[in-house]
Amino acid sequence: MTIPGRFMTDDKGTFGEHTAHVRWPVIVQNAIDDMKTAIKEVETQDGKTQGESIKKGLVSLRQEILDDAVLRPFSEQEVLVGRVPLSFNEYLSQRKDAHWFNSEWLFSEVYLYRRINVLFRFQRLWADFDIFDRLKQSTFESSLYGVTELALRYRSLKSQLEKRSADDDETLKLLFKEFVDISLWGNATDLSLLTDATIEDIKSIQGAKVRQESESKILVNDTLKAWEHLKAETTTTAGGEVRVDFILDNSGFELYADLMLAAFLLQSKMVTKCIFHAKDIPYMVSDVMLKDFDILLKDLKDRQFFPVKDELSQGALDLFADDISDHVKNGRIEFRENSFWTTELDYWNLDKTETKYNGCEIFQDLLNSNLVIFKGDLNYRKLTGDRKWPRTTKFCEAIGPLATNGISLLSLRTCKADVQVDLPHGVDEELTKLWEKDHPGQGSWWCSSGKWAVICFSAK
Numbered sequence: 502m503t504i505p506g507r508f509m510t511d512d513k514g515t516f517g518e519h520t521a522h523v524r525w526p527v528i529v530q531n532a533i534d535d536m537k538t539a540i541k542e543v544e545t546q547d548g549k550t551q552g553e554s555i556k557k558g559l560v561s562l563r564q565e566i567l568d569d570a571v572l573r574p575f576s577e578q579e580v581l582v583g584r585v586p587l588s589f590n591e592y593l594s595q596r597k598d599a600h601w602f603n604s605e606w607l608f609s610e611v612y613l614y615r616r617i618n619v620l621f622r623f624q625r626l627w628a629d630f631d632i633f634d635r636l637k638q639s640t641f642e643s644s645l646y647g648v649t650e651l652a653l654r655y656r657s658l659k660s661q662l663e664k665r666s667a668d669d670d671e672t673l674k675l676l677f678k679e680f681v682d683i684s685l686w687g688n689a690t691d692l693s694l695l696t697d698a699t700i701e702d703i704k705s706i707q708g709a710k711v712r713q714e715s716e717s718k719i720l721v722n723d724t725l726k727a728w729e730h731l732k733a734e735t736t737t738t739a740g741g742e743v744r745v746d747f748i749l750d751n752s753g754f755e756l757y758a759d760l761m762l763a764a765f766l767l768q769s770k771m772v773t774k775c776i777f778h779a780k781d782i783p784y785m786v787s788d789v790m791l792k793d794f795d796i797l798l799k800d801l802k803d804r805q806f807f808p809v810k811d812e813l814s815q816g817a818l819d820l821f822a823d824d825i826s827d828h829v830k831n832g833r834i835e836f837r838e839n840s841f842w843t844t845e846l847d848y849w850n851l852d853k854t855e856t857k858y859n860g861c862e863i864f865q866d867l868l869n870s871n872l873v874i875f876k877g878d879l880n881y882r883k884l885t886g887d888r889k890w891p892r893t894t895k896f897c898e899a900i901g902p903l904a905t906n907g908i909s910l911l912s913l914r915t916c917k918a919d920v921q922v923d924l925p926h927g928v929d930e931e932l933t934k935l936w937e938k939d940h941p942g943q944g945s946w947w948c949s950s951g952k953w954a955v956i957c958f959s960a961k
């Protein structure tokens with residue numbers, strides 16, 4: 502089959518078109534508003550002056566989008582001072598006609614966050630400032646209910662784990678499923694979608710009861726295939742290292758849920774090492790940077806940040822935070838960052854052929870992993886190239902070289918964009934009809950609502 506083109510920001514009636522026209526100006530406006538607050542908090546005149554020029558840059562960037570300007574290349578100075586990978590200018594040299602509202606969605610969205618980052622990197626006092634930090638922190642703070650509920654669940658499941666007999670695979674399999682579900686739906690608290698979420702919204706997405714009914718919302722579920730694979734890997738490497746990698750998505754509750762899955766895998770002794778791959782710049786509003794991991798551990802222990810009243814909840818939060826810190830101290834959990842993850846390159850570039858922007862380097866390293874877990878929607882878009890595949894296309898076809906180049910992967914994705922593959926025949930039509938009822942003219946946006954999910958496995 503020929504490889505279809507990628508979703509464009511001028512594909513009529515798509516969520517990508519809506520994202521470009523409506524959501525990007527909102528995201529930049531939120532950054533401008535947060536910049537106003539941040540500037541007030543800095544003391545020095547220098548800080549204020551530099552902050553003002555960033556704010557002006559954001560205002561003109563927002564206007565550029567609204568004016569549907571050409572996607573301009575980065576200047577030499579921006580590449581140097583902003584440390585912008587040359588992949589962006591290489592791409593733009595081939596597409597001089599790319600505009601905000603007439604370009605490949607994947608490129609222009611990643612380009613947007615790079616343009617924002619360059620504004621900060623140009624100002625010495627703001628070079629490492631994360632303009633999304635306030636939003637990341639306030640959303641995590643309002644996740645108190647889900648965080649506490651999970652910590653209590655971890656505490657009780659951990660003792661079940663310790664009590665179970667070594668050959669009690671059934672319990673282990675059920676727990677694996679539970680923790681994969683927790684990590685999957687941890688993605689649902691996505692800041693870029695929950696632009697005005699109430700605590701109730703956040704609570705409902707995260708509660709255990711929601712997870713029960715959410716089983717029906719998982720349209721493709723390869724959890725047991727991943728379980729069988731991991732068990733086989735554990736047996737073949739008997740006594741050796743069993744490594745699971747997490748290509749991370751959002752900070753806050755989703756990272757907390759991912760760490761929960763890692764803690765279970767390590768506690769079960771099935772896995773000996775978990776490596777977490779974070780972003781090197783503020784990206785997609787909520788994505789995890791190295792500093793967000795340290796902040797999360799601090800928040801879990803901070804009774805002002807998480808004012809849990811009862812001893813039990815306090816003990817459960819401390820237990821989890823201490824277990825994670827212990828895994829880090831003993832090298833069982835490792836955090837890395839790499840600029841590849843914030844380039845526009847899709848994951849067909851996780852291959853020995855991509856030798857310019859770390860694709861090959863990361864690929865070679867991931868060959869040592871027994872399972873690579875890709876979290877969230879953007880990672881799914883990059884796995885499938887954000888292409889206009891028929892929605893029944895097989896996952897192993899849509900991920901190109903990754904299906905055969907030696908990496909075993911598991912994609913845990915809540916559906917928040919137009920691309921979708923691997924659906925059984927008839928499901929897309931049925932959900933489009935269902936969604937159309939309450940969203941006339943936007944039936945296919947069921948796939949961008951975050952209400953459904955897929956768990957897709959591909960063996961090496």
Ligand SMILES: O=P(O)(O)OC[C@@]1(O)O[C@H](CO)[C@@H](O)[C@@H]1O
Pocket residue numbers: 520610688691693694750751785787876877878879880882917918949
């Ligand atoms: O990777 P995540 O955090 O799950 O979601 C990121 C993302 O879904 O946010 C926007 C929502 O449509 C998309 O542009 C982008 O793919």
Ligand SMILES: [Mg+2]
Pocket residue numbers: 688689691750751755877878
């Ligand atoms: Mg997400």
Ligand SMILES: [Mn+2]
Pocket residue numbers: 750751785787788877879
């Ligand atoms: Mn994200």
